[in-house]
Amino acid sequence: MSSTTIRRRPTRSAPSMICAALLLGASVAAVWAGTTAVSGDTRIVDTAMAAAEAPWSGQATLIVAILTAVAGLLLIVIALTPGPYDAHVLQHGGTAQAAVRNKALETLLADTATSIDGVDAATATVTNRKADIRVATYVSERRDLRTTVTRTLQRRIDALELTHAPRASVSVRAHKD
Amino acid sequence: MRHTPGRLNRVWLTIIGIILLVGGGLATSIGLGLLEGVAVGGLRAPASDQPVLVLTARTQLLPIALIGAGVVVGIFAVLWLLAQIPRKHGASTLKIEDPDSRGLTVLKPTLLEGAISDRVAELHDVTGARTVVRGSSRTPDITVRVTASAHADIPSVLADVEQRVTSDVRDALGQQPAALAIEVEIRTDPKKDTSVTFSADALSA
Structure with a gap:
């Protein structure tokens, strides 16, 4: 088994970096307030202490407390929600682990769709179970085109031999000039 | 290809989330008077009209405590930020x-x-x-x-x-x-x- 996981769930880097940056900002403020107080200027510490002397039932205290609890709940949900995988595993005859990135599948499906007669532009979004393909066309008979594109793309997906092949879902819209 | 700290991020987000949720929840409960008269292990919940924090002795201890806490939290934050850099973890020679x-x-x-x-x-x-x-x-x-x-x-x-x-x-x-x-x-x-x-x-x- 490779030490590299062939497909990954979101690493939650963005919320972690935001949290770390906020903690860093708070720590810099605390050190700055502490050092200015040690050097004789106690205005910042006095202001902070005056704010801390507000009653528990005060409006500002309650708002801060509720926002803190909501932020905590949000962080727990972000941390415990697994999130979708970033790739689809390819089953092939060999011994190697293999996977195709969701972004790569999107490129593949969009490229395949644009090669179909009548399709002027196509974009795709791939998740674990579904591949949404949006097609723009000048063709007036859009139902036939939708059937053709869906059949072609599903065949292309099936040919990849994925362990859990996503289902192709095509939407066709008239091209805007 | 490169390793990213998914597990580390989730663990620390959970810990910080629990601290914020418990702290915020307790503060809200005290403010709304829901914990009036409740005592756990000899600690009695403050009344809702009491101030959040009262420091009677304004000594040099508070600025030093601020500096100490700021340095500790700051080092943790910098290490957490540095951990976000994807690592190759390749073989040595x-x-x-x-x-x-x-x-x-x-x-x-x-x-x-x-x-x-x-x-x-x-x-x-x-x-x-x-x-x-x-x-x-x-x-x-x-x-x-x-x-x-x-x-x-x-x-x-x-x-x-x-x-x-x-x-x-x-x-x-x-x-x-x-x-x-x-x-x-x-x-x-x-x-x-x-x-x-x-x-x-x-x-x-």
Whole structure:
């Protein structure tokens, strides 16, 4: 088994970096307030202490407390929600682990769709179970085109031999000039 | 290809989330008077009209405590930010002994990675490749990211890549890869506009 996981769930880097940056900002403020107080200027510490002397039932205290609890709940949900995988595993005859990135599948499906007669532009979004393909066309008979594109793309997906092949879902819209 | 700290992030987000949720929840409960008269382990919840914090002695202790807490939290935050940089965790120098144990060949993994990438990139329908070698010369753990063209037959490309990497690693290190992972990227084919001109003679012929 490779030490590299062939497909990954979101690493939650963005919320972690935001949290770390906020903690860093708070720590810099605390050190700055502490050092200015040690050097004789106690205005910042006095202001902070005056704010801390507000009653528990005060409006500002309650708002801060509720926002803190909501932020905590949000962080727990972000941390415990697994999130979708970033790739689809390819089953092939060999011994190697293999996977195709969701972004790569999107490129593949969009490229395949644009090669179909009548399709002027196509974009795709791939998740674990579904591949949404949006097609723009000048063709007036859009139902036939939708059937053709869906059949072609599903065949292309099936040919990849994925362990859990996503289902192709095509939407066709008239091209805007 | 590179390792990112997913588990570390989730653990610390959970810990900070629990601290904020419990703290905020307790403060809200006290403010709304829900914990009036409640005592746990000798600690009595403050009344809702009491101030949040009362410091009777304004000594030099508070600024020093602020500086201390700020430094500790700041170091933690910087380490957490640095951990976000994706790490390769590649192999150190590969050491290959000859069968008679009379000599030692030292190979930089980057050279092997470059060689494997170049060889894979030569394959049909492959437009590029990047490789990371982990483990040791006895148990090489190879990860290859292959960029294939959009019209490629992906299962066939996979079979070619696996066959080439396995045989090349065996030739280079004398060992089969202990693990081989292949990540597939797709690149859109460049569209080529071509035109054909027929002469009137050719059409009438």
